[in-house]
Amino acid sequence: MKPLDPRMLRTASSARSVFGWGALIGLVRTLAIVAWSWFLAQSIAAVAYPVLRFTQGADLSLTPKGISPVDQLPLLLGCALAALLLRAGSSWAMDALAARGSVRVKSELRAAALDAIDARSPQATAGVPDSRLATTLGRGLDALDGYFAGYVPQLILTAVATPVLVACVLLADPLSGIIVVIVFPVIPVFMILIGLATKAVQDRQWGRLQHLSASFLDVVTGLATLKIFRREERQAARIARETDEYSESTMKVLRVTFLSGFVLDLAGTFSIALVAVTVGTRLVVGDFPLAMGLFVLLLLPEVFIPIRQVGAAFHASTEGLTAVGEVFDLIDGKTEDTEQGTAPHTTGEVVATDGLVGLLDVPLVRGGRQIAAPLKLSANPGEVVALAGPSGVGKSTAVAMLMGTLAPAAGTVYRPEVLSWVGQRPGLIQGSVGDNLALGGTPDAQLARRALNTVGLDDLDLAYELGALGSGLSGGQSQRVSVARALFRTWQLNAPAVLLDEPTSALDTDSERLVIRAMRDEAAAGRAVLVVSHRPAVLAAADRIERIDAAEVRA
Numbered sequence: 093m094k095p096l097d098p099r100m101l102r103t104a105s106s107a108r109s110v111f112g113w114g115a116l117i118g119l120v121r122t123l124a125i126v127a128w129s130w131f132l133a134q135s136i137a138a139v140a141y142p143v144l145r146f147t148q149g150a151d152l153s154l155t156p157k158g159i160s161p162v163d164q165l166p167l168l169l170g171c172a173l174a175a176l177l178l179r180a181g182s183s184w185a186m187d188a189l190a191a192r193g194s195v196r197v198k199s200e201l202r203a204a205a206l207d208a209i210d211a212r213s214p215q216a217t218a219g220v221p222d223s224r225l226a227t228t229l230g231r232g233l234d235a236l237d238g239y240f241a242g243y244v245p246q247l248i249l250t251a252v253a254t255p256v257l258v259a260c261v262l263l264a265d266p267l268s269g270i271i272v273v274i275v276f277p278v279i280p281v282f283m284i285l286i287g288l289a290t291k292a293v294q295d296r297q298w299g300r301l302q303h304l305s306a307s308f309l310d311v312v313t314g315l316a317t318l319k320i321f322r323r324e325e326r327q328a329a330r331i332a333r334e335t336d337e338y339s340e341s342t343m344k345v346l347r348v349t350f351l352s353g354f355v356l357d358l359a360g361t362f363s364i365a366l367v368a369v370t371v372g373t374r375l376v377v378g379d380f381p382l383a384m385g386l387f388v389l390l391l392l393p394e395v396f397i398p399i400r401q402v403g404a405a406f407h408a409s410t411e412g413l414t415a416v417g418e419v420f421d422l423i424d425g426k427t428e429d430t431e432q433g434t435a436p437h438t439t440g441e442v443v444a445t446d447g448l449v450g451l452l453d454v455p456l457v458r459g460g461r462q463i464a465a466p467l468k469l470s471a472n473p474g475e476v477v478a479l480a481g482p483s484g485v486g487k488s489t490a491v492a493m494l495m496g497t498l499a500p501a502a503g504t505v506y507r508p509e510v511l512s513w514v515g516q517r518p519g520l521i522q523g524s525v526g527d528n529l530a531l532g533g534t535p536d537a538q539l540a541r542r543a544l545n546t547v548g549l550d551d552l553d554l555a556y557e558l559g560a561l562g563s564g565l566s567g568g569q570s571q572r573v574s575v576a577r578a579l580f581r582t583w584q585l586n587a588p589a590v591l592l593d594e595p596t597s598a599l600d601t602d603s604e605r606l607v608i609r610a611m612r613d614e615a616a617a618g619r620a621v622l623v624v625s626h627r628p629a630v631l632a633a634a635d636r637i638e639r640i641d642a643a644e645v646r647a
Contacts, residue, residue, distance in 0.1 A: 110193035440500025447588035456486030520562020
């Protein structure tokens with residue numbers, strides 16, 4: 093758990109803006125603190141010195157060097173007030189910058205993570221539960237508000253203000269400055285020790301939250317089955333028990349956070365007291381000017397405030413830091429297998445073609461384990477090739493490599509730069525049927541109507557609105573819409589190849605016949621068509637059948 097992950101600065105440009113502008117605002121705030129301390133010290137000395145001289149019966153007309161005359165008091169107070177207002181304004185600007193930066197950084201990180209997941213094969217995140225992804229990209233990134241609102245401003249001030257303030261103390265009083273330099277490192281040491289303890293507690297708490305989210309999703313998904321077997325009360329009790337465990341772990345995190353804040357405040361208080369005693373002793377003896385002594389005493393707490401507050405704010409924002417670490421793992425493509433060191437070293441080659449799609453000596457690897465012998469298959473322009481084999485042998489893995497979403501461990505992948513694809517799931521979204529066909533592309537009503545008619549959806553209106561996850565259509569209709577979408581994109585982009593993964597698994601015989609005819613028509617138009625299927629009718633319509641077995645590959 094790093095206080096500042098360099099990957100955040102590389103991934104989110106808004107984070108760089110926060111730290112850049114924050115450093116400038118922090119410098120202004122620091123200079124305002126120095127000016128406020130100086131003018132306030134001079135004001136107090138200008139008032140206090142005549143009183144001291146009067147009680148001692150001395151000549152009040154004599155003002156020693158370093159103390160402003162009492163008639164300059166309005167000017168000194170005015171300058172102190174101006175510095176105070178500047179300090180307050182810069183503090184407000186820092187908070188506003190951090191709040192706005194938090195919103196933008198969260199948006200950029202979410203977009204980067206979703207783009208990384210979208211650009212990768214679905215198999216890359218197949219081992220990660222949906223609930224974990226939702227929790228990380230939702231609740232987890234939202235916890236960055238505390239990180240940016242509380243921790244980042246104090247981190248900036250620690251880096252910018254602390255050196256300036258320590259230098260001012262050294263110039264004003266070298267002895268006090270040396271003491272500060274000696275005792276100051278005690279606080280970071282305490283921060284490191286407490287941070288190690290906090291990390292272990294926070295990791296357990298975050299793990300419990302992930303487990304709770306996964307359990308709740310499982311219960312909601314299987315609620316109908318639970319009701320049938322009358323097991324819903326047992327699952328409700330389990331969720332309640334896990335919720336209590338999460339509450340207990342949260343309280344442990346809070347206890348560590350409060351303890352760390354107490355320790356840091358105690359260390360800072362002792363450090364300030366040590367310097368204050370030396371300054372006060374010399375003021376009593378008369379070895380130190382009054383105005384300079386007051387300046388050092390006013391400035392001294394400001395030296396320790398950023399480092400004390402950065403420690404407390406860090407422990408309060410550890411949930412966001414833990415979540416953002418998982419976000420960066422998603423962006424960098426680290427899966428559970430790669431973290432364990434079992435992911436294969438990819439040495440394969442991808443060759444661009446004019447239409448040919450194929451694999452040459454490419455092993456099918458899943459989870460770091462080879463599940464089939466090196467594969468040789470090809471689909472040339474103008475032919476339909478069927479890929480068959482038992483479930484789990486790696487047919488979808490082969491399609492993912494042909495699509496370019498999965499890197500080959502070895503061998504050569506041949507694919508055109510543009511191709512169309514039909515997945516096992518329709519993958520429809522909320523919106524009109526026309527929007528689902530275009531899916532971010534240029535709408536073309538005539539082309540979209542032709543695609544729907546090709547798969548037998550003549551009566552389906554392009555303006556028909558689908559609900560969440562494409563609800564509103566039957567399973568067969570949804571699958572035919574996904575095939576129509578692939579045809580639409582094929583014609584619109586003039587794609588030289590089409591990949592279909594179980595395109596007729598939910599279709600009746602008549603609808604399957606239409607999809608087979610569409611496949612043959614695309615091959616007749618000079619395109620390479622590769623289809624993964626178990627259906628006898630699809631296999632019979634293919635020009636060639638490539639079969640994959642766990643032990644060998646045969647044609």
